[in-house]
Amino acid sequence: MPELPEVETVRRGLEPVMTGQIIERAEVRRPDLRWPFPADMATRLTGARIERLRRRSKYILADLDRGETLLIHLGMSGRMTITGNGSRPAPGIFVHDHKPLEPHDHVIFHMAGGMRVTFNDPRRFGAMDLLDSATADQHKLLASLGPEPLGNHFDADHLATALKGRRTPMKSALLDQRIVAGLGNIYVCEALWRAGISPIRKAASLSRSRVDTLVPIIRDVLREAIEAGGSSLRDHRQADGALGYFQHSFAAYGREGEPCRHADCDGKIARIVQSGRSTFYCKACQR
Numbered sequence: 427m428p429e430l431p432e433v434e435t436v437r438r439g440l441e442p443v444m445t446g447q448i449i450e451r452a453e454v455r456r457p458d459l460r461w462p463f464p465a466d467m468a469t470r471l472t473g474a475r476i477e478r479l480r481r482r483s484k485y486i487l488a489d490l491d492r493g494e495t496l497l498i499h500l501g502m503s504g505r506m507t508i509t510g511n512g513s514r515p516a517p518g519i520f521v522h523d524h525k526p527l528e529p530h531d532h533v534i535f536h537m538a539g540g541m542r543v544t545f546n547d548p549r550r551f552g553a554m555d556l557l558d559s560a561t562a563d564q565h566k567l568l569a570s571l572g573p574e575p576l577g578n579h580f581d582a583d584h585l586a587t588a589l590k591g592r593r594t595p596m597k598s599a600l601l602d603q604r605i606v607a608g609l610g611n612i613y614v615c616e617a618l619w620r621a622g623i624s625p626i627r628k629a630a631s632l633s634r635s636r637v638d639t640l641v642p643i644i645r646d647v648l649r650e651a652i653e654a655g656g657s658s659l660r661d662h663r664q665a666d667g668a669l670g671y672f673q674h675s676f677a678a679y680g681r682e683g684e685p686c687r688h689a690d691c692d693g694k695i696a697r698i699v700q701s702g703r704s705t706f707y708c709k710a711c712q713r
Contacts, residue, residue: 428500430484430608431651432670436506437481439665443508443541444476453534460501460553470556483571483607495562501551505663510541571607575644580606586637589629596632597625597700612657612679615706617644619678624712625705678706686711
């Protein structure tokens, strides 16, 4: 499932094409994804201007000029791609290079000016909903989310308080979206490896000094991943169809049996399963 860096990469790619632009026509080609689309979604989106395109955790939110907000979740295999970077063969003529629609192209936004944004989702675990903009933050998917890890409200004081008394493993605590929003399996593994913190140690046992170290490391990992266009392991594509390449920088995730890259460590990366998910870490230097 796309994590924060992948979703933010998609949002940034969509922004020049969608922010401030009118959806000339919305095309909905099936009744549902993970759950049914809202009633008359195509009609409610057609003609709307996108005032702002933002991200909350792993969700893209498009604030419309009609007082509604379109919530988009990419799910396991969803992607949003842009076509229409055409050419002008003669004055007043603009040719768009749209590709033929594919079977899993479920929602298409035909933007004024000819650009097209297509939501493709083979597994159909993605979702869309239309919310009242004034109360969007109270939606069931957004209401209980913790602070954004790249925002001002996520700091060492917040994390230390959130971990206090928690007997769950460190990895589970960081995956808890009520503690910090948007972190997923890949980037928690990478951040804990950089910080030298074991994913299986009890969250409450982490000292304040190590919390102080961990918070900026989480920020660094996410920023680097965003700059690299995210991690393309299976389905993720940027909005222009390009692959992300942060996977080439993994020090822990997916490196089972390979040497640890920490200086002066002769350990190897191990893989264990926590709550049904693979965890990668070095038993020798992550404490």
